[in-house]
Amino acid sequence: MPSIRPRSSSALPARYDDAGPILRALAASVYAPTAIFAIGSGAVQPVLVLAAIDVGMSRSAAASVVGLLGVAGVISAPLAGGIVARLGGRRAMALGTAVAVTAVTGILIAVSAPSVAAVVVFVVGVILQAVAANLWALARQGYVADAVPSWARARALSFLGGMMRLGVLVGPAIGSLAILVAGRRGPFVLQILMALGSLWFVLARALPAEALHRARHDAETTRARASGSQVVSGDDRAQGGANRTRTDLRATAAVAVAMTCLQLLRTNRTVLVPLWGAHLGLSDALISATFAAGALLDVAMFLPSGRWMDRYGRLAGILPSLFIMGASLVVIIVWTSPVGFVVGTCLMGFGNGFGSGIVMTMGADLAPVVGRERFLGWWQGIGNIGAAAGPFVVSALTATFGLAAGMWATALLGVGGGTWAWIAMPRAYARIGIDLRGQALTAAEGRGRLSYPGS
Known part of the structure; x- marks a missing residue:
């Protein structure tokens, strides 16, 4: 192809x-x-x-x-x-x-x-x-x-x-x-x-x-002419370091930490936010309607978020998702009126929408050609750990320190996870020979990114 x-x-x-x-x-x-x-x-x-x-x-x-x-x-x-x-x-x-x-x-x-x-x-x-x-x-x-x-x-x-x-x-x-x-x-x-x-x-x-072969050929030919590059034969898997036959465990572990933070944050919000709404004395109808509005914003983001990540890299998806969701929890905690609850919950849906498909995309970036499906199975299992553990973490925090502490801890998780992703993900991607858009790094780019983790 x-x-x-x-x-x-x-x-x-x-x-x-x-x-x-x-x-x-x-x-x-x-x-x-x-x-x-x-x-x-x-x-x-x-x-x-x-x-x-x-x-x-x-x-x-x-x-x-x-x-x-x-x-x-x-x-x-x-x-x-x-x-x-x-x-x-x-x-x-x-x-x-x-x-x-x-x-x-x-x-x-x-x-x-x-x-x-x-x-x-x-x-x-x-x-x-x-x-x-x-x-x-x-x-x-x-x-x-x-x-x-x-x-x-x-x-x-x-x-x-x-x-x-x-x-x-x-x-x-x-x-x-x-x-x-x-x-x-x-x-x-x-x-x-x-x-x-x-x-x-x-x-x-x-x-x-x-049909896919034809559509892909036409799109890649158009891109090649626009960028002044040559159309070359061969499978796209051979590009971008994707001809790996083995999993890079260090790179996978580094990205998995950021992914787990995101999954914990996503799960915790579905438990904490309704509890906080009840704590504020809001009606069940308002809480449910607000969640629905946030979910609509979330779903509306899946098209622009994919284009955004292809154009500007995976950090452009996971960082806004982590930071905005973390900030939205702060808004809900500090702004204790019904308006604050609605604004914070909708902002949370908007932030989560930035990461639509990010877990699958990062898994596909990291996956070796040999054993791709097995790798994706393990990757999904790791992601599910964050989703499964979230309610238990929230329950323990709330029982020990109170609901507000659980909210603050989850907000800090967004900040900490985003900081880790900003530092670790460029190095992890450089280790496997690709940039944050899944494209091949030159040798000079690879050395530079390994030397400067914040690049």
């Missing part, structure tokens, strides 16, 4: 940096089924704990179901990466759909006949839900990372992340309609239908090898 080495892709006019044809080539086979699958997953989130109570669990045990989902996600991600590597993306998505349908069917049976055995079936169903989600996520991420040129990687993966977020945003709204029709079982039935619908897209729409 032809590829280019532009002099400076960030300097190219926007009309020569168009990834639209490449993204459109992935629409029917990757993005559409992603959104449909995410709608089904999002529909059951609000009722999962309630269904656990219906099965016969105590309230405390039912509350732990969400934590179980996170733990299962951490443990199953490396396994899912190995399965994707062995089966390929399309078969792995089909397997993920089968696992999801089996899991939801088991949950429906358990809810219909509460008993000790039903509790076991329910728990197994929740674990299988996490496995199915990982299979889907890694199959799509691995294909996009492999098929899209590095100069459009952030846009492609940010769009993928946006489809996931859009599904989770829309899913509860559609799920509420399903509850009106079929009670608490309605969202689970809806998830089965959405999973089967996404499978239809996967099977009916083959991965667009020829």
